[in-house]
Amino acid sequence: MVCSTVCGNPYAGVVSHLRASWLSGKTRPMEYRMAQLEALGRFLDEKKQEILEATDLDMGKPSFEAYFTEILLCKNELNTTLNNLCHWMKDEYVEKNLVLQLDSAFIRKDPYGVVLIMAPWNYPIQLVLVPLIGAIAAGNCVIIKPSEISKNTERLLAETLSCYLDTDCFAVVTGGVQETTRLLENKFDYIFFTGSPRVGQIVMTAAAKHLTPVTLELGGKNPCYVSDTCDVPNVARRVAWGRFFNAGQTCIAPDYLLCTLEMQEKLMPALREAITEFFGSNPKESPDFGRIVGDKQFRRLRALLCSGRVAIGGQTDEAERYIAPTVLADVQPSDPAMQEEIFGPILPIVVVANMDEAIDFINARPRPLAIYAFSCDSKVVNQVLERTSSGGFCGNDTLMHFTLNSLPFGGIGNSGLGKYHGKFTFDTFSHHRGCLHRNMGLEALNTPRYPPYTQQKMGLITATFEVKRKGTCTLL
Numbered sequence: 001m002v003c004s005t006v007c008g009n010p011y012a013g014v015v016s017h018l019r020a021s022w023l024s025g026k027t028r029p030m031e032y033r034m035a036q037l038e039a040l041g042r043f044l045d046e047k048k049q050e051i052l053e054a055t056d057l058d059m060g061k062p063s064f065e066a067y068f069t070e071i072l073l074c075k076n077e078l079n080t081t082l083n084n085l086c087h088w089m090k091d092e093y094v095e096k097n098l099v100l101q102l103d104s105a106f107i108r109k110d111p112y113g114v115v116l117i118m119a120p121w122n123y124p125i126q127l128v129l130v131p132l133i134g135a136i137a138a139g140n141c142v143i144i145k146p147s148e149i150s151k152n153t154e155r156l157l158a159e160t161l162s163c164y165l166d167t168d169c170f171a172v173v174t175g176g177v178q179e180t181t182r183l184l185e186n187k188f189d190y191i192f193f194t195g196s197p198r199v200g201q202i203v204m205t206a207a208a209k210h211l212t213p214v215t216l217e218l219g220g221k222n223p224c225y226v227s228d229t230c231d232v233p234n235v236a237r238r239v240a241w242g243r244f245f246n247a248g249q250t251c252i253a254p255d256y257l258l259c260t261l262e263m264q265e266k267l268m269p270a271l272r273e274a275i276t277e278f279f280g281s282n283p284k285e286s287p288d289f290g291r292i293v294g295d296k297q298f299r300r301l302r303a304l305l306c307s308g309r310v311a312i313g314g315q316t317d318e319a320e321r322y323i324a325p326t327v328l329a330d331v332q333p334s335d336p337a338m339q340e341e342i343f344g345p346i347l348p349i350v351v352v353a354n355m356d357e358a359i360d361f362i363n364a365r366p367r368p369l370a371i372y373a374f375s376c377d378s379k380v381v382n383q384v385l386e387r388t389s390s391g392g393f394c395g396n397d398t399l400m401h402f403t404l405n406s407l408p409f410g411g412i413g414n415s416g417l418g419k420y421h422g423k424f425t426f427d428t429f430s431h432h433r434g435c436l437h438r439n440m441g442l443e444a445l446n447t448p449r450y451p452p453y454t455q456q457k458m459g460l461i462t463a464t465f466e467v468k469r470k471g472t473c474t475l476l
């Protein structure tokens, strides 16, 4: 039956090999999972230099940024998982009704089986490894599909991960659209996809054919509201850092600013100062400013520079795929920069009359992965939080909510489906299996539910199964 859909598929062999390993139960013991996770830790330690070199070759990623986001954040996820795995794996015992008091009711954290992890190119190590850590911790076998666009990192993962992980249970598949299309024809037990909403739809459609559950970590345009009452230099630094980190190629980067005309005027010199402070007078020469990953992405971004008025930056160099940290003023909602996720070092400012108009602007568009709000008045920050919807939220800063693996990370609506980081990653890759293990004796307790039904049995059933509404407090 399965064979009729995937016979002749170039990846059917690797999927069935992994499935056999999963069925053998090899990945289930905690010791096995811990050993594989420790091996991933050694990969990060021993291949640190290669990771920094590959991400530099792929997109000129500054080594500080690569260390922070590709190595440190992965190690944090790894250590959190290793520190807590034995606790997370435990069965969770739950409340019971009267009839089942002598029985055992619990939630078993079962692995799904063979899972597929598909990653994009912008954080090519982290966006493979963080989900992989949770998938291994939860006892799954995994096929990893890194992005073909970050080709140096793709090669590093394909060539070296197999030296650390058990190849019977973990495999790397490389390739572009054609290969991935064939890969997706296979039946997986879970698919964890990070990438664009467009490809997210393709992945979900392929998953639907097998009724495979999915997590979709997608992108979109993240609004950043700046109120009139704020510490302008601090806002400028925090926004510029979030927008220009990794040359703007970050899914949770503030995509555009919403503020009044007066605030736009105040922010402009402060943003210019922050950019000079970070990258010097010529960011092209800064070792701390990255490059665009490919020619196609470079040309797409360059075409967005005609939006509004270039107030800061705007310089480009196609040979180097360099786009200067750029701020566009007076951008109209109909301008090209406002029609798609920017995903590069360009920050448009859209002028609004006040907070209410900013909130209406946000709510009239697809729900973003992150919303940012800056104000010295915490009521303003709370209003933006209360009256909007997004995957995550950060008040008075950008990106920093991502660094806490105690917070769930994920989108909503157009920005995705599901969540991960820390325990949320383990839970994502675990099926929460509801289990009841009954005692074989005490049959008298069961007779009220068996036919022939009587009015008296109905009374007993009600008394033993009914969940009563808690009384309201009478003291108040």
Ligand code: NAD
Pocket: 118, 119, 120, 121, 122, 123, 127, 145, 146, 147, 148, 149, 175, 176, 177, 180, 181, 194, 195, 196, 197, 198, 199, 200, 202, 217, 218, 219, 220, 250, 251, 252, 341, 343, 369, 411, 416
């Ligand atoms: P993408 O959707 O083009 O590619 C992601 C993966 O899908 C890659 O592995 C690629 O090989 C594969 N793919 C591409 N086209 C395909 C097709 N037609 N059929 C099957 N597979 C296909 O995304 P990208 O350009 O690599 O990354 C940028 C996007 O990812 C942005 O939208 C960004 O916001 C988003 N992103 C989201 C997060 C998050 O955590 N939510 C993180 C990083 C990036």
